[in-house]
Amino acid sequence: MTFRPPTPFNIADHFLDARVREGRGDRVALRHAAGTVSYADLKGASSRFGHLLLEAGVRPGDRVIVALPDTPDYVAALFGILKAGAVVVMLNPHLKRAEVDYLLEYTGATAAFVHPETGGPLTEAVAEAREAGGEGRTLATGALERVFRVGTPDLESRIAQQSALLEPFAAGPDDPAIWLFSGGTTGFPKGVVQSHRSFANTTELYAKGVIGYTEDDVTASVPKLYFGYATGSNLFFPMSVGASCVLFPERCEVEVLFDVIERFRPTILVNVPTMVNHMVGHPRAAERDLSSLRLSTSAGEALPRELHERWRDLFGVELVDGLGTAEMWHIFLSNRPGEVRPGSLGRAVPGFEVRVCDAEGREVPDGEVGYLRVRGESRAIEYWRHPEKTARAFRGDWYVSEDMLRRDEEGFFYYEGRADDMLKVSGKWLSPGEVENCLMAHPAVVEVAVVGHVNADGLTKPWAFVRIDGDHPATPSLEGELQQFVKDRLAPYKYPRRVIVMDDLPRTHLGKIDRGRLRGVDS
Template sequence: MTSISDNAASYFVDRHLTEGRGDKAAYREADSGRSLSYLDMARGAEVVAGALVRAGVRPEERVAMLVLDQIEFPQVFWGAIKAGVIPVPLNTLLATSVYDVILRDSRASVLFVSAPLFDTVKPALTDHPYLRHVVVIGGDAPERTQSFEAFIQGADPQATRPASADEVAFWLYSSGSTGQPKGVHHVHSSLKATSDTYGAQVLGIAEDDTVLSAAKLFFAYGLGNAMTFPLSVGATTVLFGGRPTPGDMIEVLNSERPTIFCGVPTLYAAMVAHMDKAGVPVAPLRTCISAGEALPHDIGTRWEAHTGVSILDGVGSTEMLHIFLSNQPGNVEYGTSGTAVPGYSVRLVDETGADVADGEVGELLVNGASAAACYWNQRDKSRATFEGMWTRTGDKYERRADGRFVYCGRTDDMFKVSGIWVSPFEVEQALVSHKAVLEAAVVAARDADGLEKPKAFVVLADGASDAVLSDLKDYVKDRIGKWKYPRWIDVVDDLPKTATGKIQRFKLRETA
């Protein structure tokens, strides 16, 4: 059975007009001053839907979106969903070769691309077997493309198409922390599932909130922060299309004065270091959240000392669409990922699939209504990840006796020293708690006897020198145990990361 009400666009876009929010700002761009009211968003989505139908794009065909965080993004995303077409937001930071793989894998018939990104994707467009239209947002349209304005000009507005709650609504490509990205299918009901759980019961988002997400719209965490949650209650989102440097984020926080800020641990660490050095205050916030990687204890406490606001650290995934394990307002303990978000169940299992006891390390499995349907064209990986009601996260955790979960690392990042599991994240937390270390990543390396030991890669804070390295090993020994300290420490300018801020340790292992 299908109905208009089961199409996600009905809930997140259409109903705001009947509920009287048409004149309210849904989005505004911090870097340009442009804004988009709820009425403009709805009408814009209807016209995009009509333009897609006019262009011969059929329901269930894919539309790739290589679009910066700008007001055209929600119009294209919801316009496609209205028409029954499947939008596929793409990471805006990838290489041409990866775009070529994704565009061919998804078989997208239309590509919407922000003008500043066109030159990167252009070489992948030659003789493409599936693309029929390339639509450029902003600037002039190069040869064999159309401008966004020309594509939608004169199109008849298209009403929201009936859909099934279980019908695929959009795809996201995983961030590829361990290799090539995978196409993840999400159904219409998944979006509301995340806003009814994390959005309402942890974030507590309300209509009078204004959200700023440093995490971009093209991946699951940013999509929830800046799209699903604010649109679920009629709030306002501030978009920032540029690279979220610490100085820029502090400036936007102070100029736009959002009530909710959504960041990642790497950015929080850089912002704290910036505030330590420059002494720049941050305008009052109601709530801050973090995901992408576990938040180090030291970063959370330093942020709170500067701002007076705690960070709700949590864990989510592309496969689950948003956060399913989190600290709660008024119940924050840095160094832990908190407890299960209402609406989700979690368990820890060993290599045989048996549940592990409190205090033991196991792989985290999660059960919730926002789980993806499958990976596109990767049946073996789908079967290995989606086990009935449970989704394997690939994260190793320890559950304490009080029910809180402590992150230990990715399944393929964990290793044993002297027969005891070592969590790279635990060693990294100890390292970044030293005032001379800005960031750290730890992997396994083999010593002269062929035995695995921790090796650290560190980014030093401004003003720190290599002379501190001789102290770091003893510092880690004193904090977490003598067998866990890094036997080798390399100083690097930066660490390889995904767009979500996850450290790509597999790249570091190649050099270890």
């Protein structure tokens, strides 16, 4: 059960132009603060962006950066790059200068779309490289206009002069289409090169086969489009059936999200556990109107059972948790609408084979913890410029992950953490997630991360970093209270030896808790 694409095959045609050929050109593709964009108008806009790149000398196979806020221009640029035969490199538009310097050299991009309000670090890096003669800087080899400042009058005028007709480049199904970035918690991320086939395959198997997107759906997303989870759930998936997605450029704070839901009335909310936590913890959450939602998805990090149940009890909206990776592009383990088991990742999406194995690749019995292995037609091509890591992660048809899972006898999977997060405490394995789930049941705790710290004797012990509810002050007795809370519910060796209250937990470039930084905290 996989998607068999024709040859040639370009996802700009598959997700966008095909809707116009089907007679859906007048349907709304994008909804935003200033109005709506139809499929026909988006098709024309993407063609203009494609012609702009071709005019500037961008060639098939070149990598082009998109570092824009979530607006219709982002979508037009993305599909325009694909139509020109180039490869999309999606970057967080709010990157700092050090990250920009690294990614310009690492990606070897020949052009970039930036926004005047957020693209300063990238534009500055290119200008400095030009002044230095281009040594070691990739974008400086072309004309400066290859850094396209979207939204400026000059660029808008240039785009308006381009033709609204452009046949998508005749790519092969297994040609590179889009770069994602691995969600590692330390160091700079790895570029994950994904093919046209991958995006179409998961759309058929997960979006249509499990979630059941229809043309009447309206989607809205917490993560932004540069995050592969949102690229699928809030763009490709709705567009594959002629539905529409909501775009907003603001950072997704909880008040902004509630307002977006009430204004645009989405039927599917693309969510993450951190925002689930913010929503259920909002003092006026019960007064906000989520009645338009038929379901919310959750992915990107572990969703504690206690948090899932708080969401269900407060909002009454089905929350469908699942697991995906950049290496497999999107979700391959998922609960099903109407069949949700809180605390679990659900079962394998039909079309993907998922195993739980030991370090030698042997399947472990149900109930035991092991390494995730998955195969299917959405597997990445490689990690860019990381041949050793590519060989270690991609073995034959399989992607071998450092994620640790267990499976029960009914085929439901449960997340136990990353292999490098698992702790050997008192000679026994400890999953940080188990302690985190326990602490989340305490009324004072709104967010928690458990990591291992090596003590003076060289032994690893669990420490808990918590963010607490405003109604529960960080009194000197709170640490002991939380430690006893865990002791009363889990085996004695599992309780956190330290509980440290923080105003906020550090985050990676994808918004996940940065456990590497927490391991470096001394007190």
